[in-house]
Amino acid sequence: MKRADVLLVSIVLIAALAFLAPRWFSDDKGGPGKNLVANIMVDGKLFKTVQLTEEDQTVEVRTDRGYNILKVHDYGIEMYDADCPDKVCLGFGFITLPKQTIVCLPHRVLVEIAGASGGDEIDAYVQ
């Protein structure tokens, strides 16, 4: 490795840490009493907003492209099943923190966790 390589690696790693650090120090934690919601977007439009509850909820997203089944439980949400070809969306696992996302590109589905319901962030999606 040459000196420029080391420089490139350090710049990239510092940039990555600079992006990550605010997340470690923020008090945006999930769990009871936080009233987190998951915004489900299809094709850039808000499809549904679900409250992240401890009880189980199942959300079905059915479009011409196919179906996605999301499961809410224990103050988080996960992609439970989908008929997309690559199944990448199932790999995102169970998410519980604000700003975490699940993406299903073939179906143009985006699930993002947001802070307390009624916040200005959600208003921004209403067009």
Add this chain to the structure above:
Amino acid sequence: MPMSSSESSTALKRTVIVALFAAVAVVLSIMEAQIPLAGMGLMPGAKLGFANIMILTCIYFLRARDAFVLVILKTLLTAFLLGTFSSLLFSLFGSLFSFVVMYLLVRFGGKRLSVIGISIAGGLAHNTGQLLAASIVLKSSSTFYYFPMLLITGVVTGIVVGFAVRYVVASLSKISLFEEFLGGTGH
């Protein structure tokens, strides 16, 4: 335009090399698809980028247009064999962006960066290209939540790919098929 026999033999060699490289790149992609990365707690959709070994090697030996053909061939063949047509546009976008970045670096910054640096830059360009395409399609920038993780995995896989390219270039340089392409782009 008629070609002299040495010209046409060079053209034939280029075609053979591109075809061989495309075949190896596709095999590497298929092997890579069998590794369950998401199950290992990594970012879903993250790839090791082994096919980049062949593309970077091709940039070193042949011309830009040969490497371009290789990128297109590899992406199309992989999509056919793995049946991921929905993601074809994304991989094409990512691969082409990565190819352009690596080519420019080899061409104009090759003296300062080693193969490893160039392969890291290519891997990062690939990730960035795909995230950009995804955010355009989804009409949302929240996909960039995963950008820092992709930067870190991109550096790690870039180093691995770079070392592989170093060995592949050294070994291929000893084969007579590659003799006349040595030092073509300079490395």
